[in-house]
Amino acid sequence: MQITTQNIGLEDRKDIEELETKIGKFKAGTMQEERFRHYRLTRGVYGQRQEGVQMFRTKLPYGKVTANQLLVLADLAEKYGHQNLHITTRQNIQLHYVKLDNAPAVWKGLAASGLTARGACGNTVRNVTASAAAGVDPDEPFDVTPYVHGVFEYFLRNSICQDMGRKIKIAFSSSEKDSGFTYFHDFGFIPRIKEVDGKEVKGFKVVIGGGLGAVSIVAPTVAEFMPADDIMPFMDAAIRIFDRHGEREKRMKARMKFLVKKLGVEAFMELVEKERIGIPAIAPFDVPAEVTPDLPGIDNLTSVEIDDESAFKLWKKTNVFEQKQKGFYGVFLKVHLGDVSPDTARALASLVSQTAADDIRFTADQNILLRFVKPEALPYLYHELVTLDLAKAGYGSIADVTACPGTDTCALGVTNSTGLADTLKNLVESEHRELLDVQDISIKISGCMNSCGQHMGSPIGFHGSSIRQGIKVIPAMQVVLGGGIDTDTGQGYVADKVIKVPTRRVPQVLKTLLADYEANKESGDKYLTYYYRQGKRYFYDLLKAIAKIDEIVEYEFFDWGQDKQYIQSIGVGECAGVSYDMVGAILGDAVEKIDESKEALQGEVWSEAIYNAYTGMVIAAKGWLLSKDVKCNTHIGIIEDFDKALAEDPVVELEGSFTDLIFRMKQKAPARGFAEDYVNTAIEFVKSIIASREDAFEGTEKLVVDAYYKA
Structure with missing residues (x-):
């Protein structure tokens, strides 16, 4: 497969080139392993149980791919992976056994077809999931897909969520039946329509702070109805609060559900409201009119004979449903364990181009949904799916494990x-x-x-x-x-x-x-x-x-699939914080954030410039505190502790407190004048911290142990 960069956008090119550079530094020994791990995770590269190979995760909002994108994924799995496309419960595709050196090539292939891996792993806003039937669900009040895509794009490279204490997961359901499982997500949205001043207004029931894992929590409701264009400012403000107040030292207590539980829903929402003034103006969602997509003609489909009519009838009963668009059907393909071979993926892409809309959805139960299938095409589709071993009945049943x-x-x-x-x-x-x-x-x-x-x-x-x-x-x-x-x-x-x-x-x-x-x-x-x-x-x-x-x-x-006695072997989770680092390297992170704020300033992206400057100052303050053996486990704690330490050792001259200085961003809307002033203040602050440290340590380095570092 020949991969070109002709259709790759500038931001993707930058991501790919940066990944190549970081891999080179890591292999040359100039980038420490734990720091490299933290970086590569946010680029979709996740270490496997097996040494020397990686799992490469894509980021597919609401699980959508086109037939051509499925072909690209098949080619990438065949050339760089282990001959398998694995569908995840987050509606993504994972490739396994990818060599680290091949990760940039995989990303090039994705980017050239309009896909990405940015934020697929690590402490970022992860893939935004949704009910697979969104847009065709007979029970939905409206199609949530444009809103899901808007959220995905807004947070993809947003500075507020690139280095959080833990990941954020967002889900949208298509109806009150909650087939998107919003109740166990950090943010969940269920569509509703409300009459306001005689007009129908689209909006969402909103839940926050849910989660599974060792401590599972049902997300509490914070709004029975929030107008659709309000959900993005709400999430922006809420993620800022999570980034600032969320736990960073104790990883098992670092998800948003624990912060919401600790503060209480009411107190958390009060902080969110106070944060809103400092967020950028966000354009309303771009919601196109719902139309029937271009569909293939089916007159030329080969006539087929169904060998087992009872199996065909059961399949139609369990795997096929009539869409809200009358006369069209959605068809679920039961994919055992979510594993699809490259050859099967290619054959499926061809079949979709003959029988359905060019809109393939990977589902949260590791299956596939085809859309806008005409009833006359169902026999042919079923016949061909049988040959691909994708025509098993029982979608959503107990046999669909x-x-x-x-x-x-x-x-x-x-x-x-x-x-x-x-x-x-x-x-x-x-x-x-x-x-x-x-x-x-x-x-x-x-x-x-x-x-x-x-x-x-x-x-x-x-x-x-x-x-x-x-x-x-x-x-x-x-x-x-x-x-x-x-x-x-x-x-x-x-x-x-x-x-x-x-x-x-x-x-x-x-x-x-x-x-x-x-x-x-x-x-x-x-x-x-x-x-x-x-x-x-x-x-x-x-x-x-x-x-x-x-x-x-x-x-x-003996465990399943094993021919010898079980030996428990549990590795370290790839989302864990780094084990140790040097104060100097931490201050290097602060400089990187300041550089990013300058770049955003040049691009006139004021909110990005301000937030990167804020993060740079927090990281610099953290480095200085760690050099004094002060623990750092939340950003708000760093800010407060720096003020206390500054009273005893005035390392920098500030007009007022560090808290007042850094939180000016909460009091003014992002604009050119304030952004330029705030970034310049951050530049001088970080310079002062670095200079004071050089004077104190005279070139020696200080090792920071695990528990002190993670904030």
Whole structure:
């Protein structure tokens, strides 16, 4: 595949060239490993469990690609990856086993086709997800897609979210059914229309501070209705508050959900309101009229015979729905484990160009949605999908198992999730085919507690764990029950941790749960209804005999897909802060931010110039405090502690306090005069800090240990 830079924009070129430069410095030994890791993560390059190779993650807002972009992804996976396109629960594509030197080439291929990897990993605003059916959902009040795309573009390289304490995840649902799972996101938006002064106004119900993982929290509602054009200023202000007040030292307490819980919703929202004056003017969303896209003619499709009419009917029942655009259908393709080979991707791209709109959506349950399929094209489409092994019925059913890669590639994986997913899928398809058209029970599996497989948001979930028996370790799964969405009400639930069992016994757990449900459910029950009526203790008692390890057998010491006894091997998560650094290097970061503020000033992007200058001053103050052995775990703490330290050791001359100086940005709207003055002040401040440090240490370096550095 020949990659050219002809169609690559200036910002992408800059990103790619910078990545090439940083890789060169790292390999030459002039850029320390932990600092390079922090950088490459924000460019989509994530270390794998295997030494010497990377996972390369794309950033695909609402999971959309065109047929041509799918071809590009297939070529990149074939040339630089491991012959696989992996669909994630964040509606992205990941390529595995990519060599570090090839990362810029992968990005060039993406950029040339209009895709990016900027902010795909690291402490950034991650991919903005949405209901896969947005735009065609019969239940939606309006199409949220333009709003999702606007949010993606606004935060893509925005200075306020390039170096936060932890990541931010944003989701939009297409309707009150919350199929976008807004309830476990940092920001969630559900579309609503409200009559204001006799006119219909588009807006959103807004939730904030949700999350999965070890401490799962349902996002509280902060607005039952927020006008659509208000959501961007709200998020801008809220992310600034998170960046300033959020924890940075204790990584496990650094997500926004913990800050909202610590401050309280009311206090958090008060800070957001006070922050609004300093944010830039944001243009209203560009919302084009909803139109039927250009579609291929289907008159020339080859006539086909369906070999199994009953399978075809079941597929239409479970995987096909009529869109809000009458006469057109959406078609879900069930993709086991979200894995698609390059050849399959190419064949699918060709099939889409014959039968559907040029708008392919990767879904949060690791599947694919095709849109605007005419009913006359369904037999041909199904026939061709059968040849690609993409015509399995049961989309959204218990046989449609979601799982992260687990120990296959992830350093954080505790036990194997993909092998277990294979086993459970096969069990359901062979023993419970009656459940293939039931969509209120699902299974989600994560290789660890971090919930990349979204196990805490599923009626039945499992996450990797272990059980010690003497000197041996048994690979295990924590059983979690009661998560997911009540589709009648749109209410979201996080699962309860019920019991831990050896992973080889999970099929027995599933059989027991399904038999119990079948025997005891009441008319009209859904699985969530049944679970909460019976209660956690009931299910603990139901499963506790399976969890006993008094009579463990040899094969239960083997994880799924393993031919030897389990050895627990957990690496360091790539989103963790760096382990150590030098004060001088920290001050170098401050200089980089000042340089970025100058560049933004030249480009007349006043808000970017101001925020980069602010960040540069905070980093410089941090470096000075660390040289005095003062801990730094939040930006607001750095600002306050610097004022205290300045009273004892006036390292720089300021008119008033550092707090007053730095927070001038909250009191004035971004404009040329203020931006120029603020940036010049920041330049002089950073120069003074560096000069004072050079005088104090006379060229010697100071090592900063882990806990002091991360802010």
